[in-house]
Amino acid sequence: MLGAGGQRNQRKAKGTMDFAFQRSYRGPLKGIILDWAGTTMDYGCYAPAVVFVEVYRRKQVPISIQEARVPMGAHKKVHIRKISQLEPVAQRWETVHGRRPTEEDIEAMFQEFIPLQLACLADYADLIPGTLEALKDFRGRGLKIGSTTGYTGDMMKLLLQEAKRRGYEPDATVCATDVPAGRPEPWMCLQNAMQLRIFPMEAIVKVGDTLPDIEEGLNAGMWTVGLARTGNELGLNEAEIARLPADVLEARLAVARERMRQTSAHYVVDAITDVPPVLDEINARLARGERP
Numbered sequence: 001m002l003g004a005g006g007q008r009n010q011r012k013a014k015g016t017m018d019f020a021f022q023r024s025y026r027g028p029l030k031g032i033i034l035d036w037a038g039t040t041m042d043y044g045c046y047a048p049a050v051v052f053v054e055v056y057r058r059k060q061v062p063i064s065i066q067e068a069r070v071p072m073g074a075h076k077k078v079h080i081r082k083i084s085q086l087e088p089v090a091q092r093w094e095t096v097h098g099r100r101p102t103e104e105d106i107e108a109m110f111q112e113f114i115p116l117q118l119a120c121l122a123d124y125a126d127l128i129p130g131t132l133e134a135l136k137d138f139r140g141r142g143l144k145i146g147s148t149t150g151y152t153g154d155m156m157k158l159l160l161q162e163a164k165r166r167g168y169e170p171d172a173t174v175c176a177t178d179v180p181a182g183r184p185e186p187w188m189c190l191q192n193a194m195q196l197r198i199f200p201m202e203a204i205v206k207v208g209d210t211l212p213d214i215e216e217g218l219n220a221g222m223w224t225v226g227l228a229r230t231g232n233e234l235g236l237n238e239a240e241i242a243r244l245p246a247d248v249l250e251a252r253l254a255v256a257r258e259r260m261r262q263t264s265a266h267y268v269v270d271a272i273t274d275v276p277p278v279l280d281e282i283n284a285r286l287a288r289g290e291r292p
């Protein structure tokens with residue numbers, strides 16, 4: 001038997017069901033969520049990479065810095081596990097230890113990783129040039145500034161102090177250890193939105209230097225900007241970039257940009273200093289009723 005509502009729907013079904021009204025957000029951006037290493041500090045994203053190499057060296061399984069960089073962006077323990085699953089690494093491990101790495105090996109390496117990472121984090125805490133100017137631009141637009149990271153809470157506590165001494169204080173920081181799972185799952189971004197009390201998600205843009213950074217933003221329903229030059233994709237610091245022949249640098253940047261586009265980043269630029277004009281474009285798209 002149909003109630004009053006059911007009868008109404010039945011009448012509607014005869015003529016008006018072909019169209020539905022949809023609410024769309026037309027306001028401006030309200031927040032920006034920034035990654036840490038390779039985005040605002042640690043040009044080339046070296047701090048984690050060198051420690052992953054050291055942790056594997058201590059297990060008599062040498063890995064290259066390129067292998068150490070493959071899973072960058074993930075929770076650091078997940079990262080250690082993912083390195084161990086790279087086939088060449090797993091084979092080298094088997095040659096040395098007579099078996100593939102186990103979950104116990106991963107846990108043991110993570111426990112070694114923590115103090116080693118804490119010991120050298122401050123050495124890589126300098127802000128990427130132009131970060132303070134970009135932050136000033138974001139603040140000038142009235143944006144709240146959030147942040148996400150694959151670092152643990154203890155590591156972030158230290159880095160937040162280092163960042164503050166250099167003039168950078170985000171309004172919110174969420175670590176992989178604060179949520180059920182880190183990148184590429186969206187929880188760190190959503191937790192930022194909640195802490196900053198900003199919505200809807202299409203009023204927020206996520207900026208980062210790795211593919212999981214882009215995925216976490218997309219999974220959260222936010223706009224995403226990938227940084228190709230200052231982070232893990234290129235994997236070089238300023239001095240190393242300065243020594244590269246221009247054509248080699250351009251070729252390597254082209255690969256990084258393409259990988260980020262293939263991951264469906266809305267925008268790919270070189271560095272955080274290139275983000276302000278992107279925000280203008282996103283605001284124009286929002287005003288037209290577009291969504292990420």
Ligand SMILES: [Mg+2]
Pocket residue numbers: 035036037038039045073208209210231232
């Ligand atoms: Mg990063």
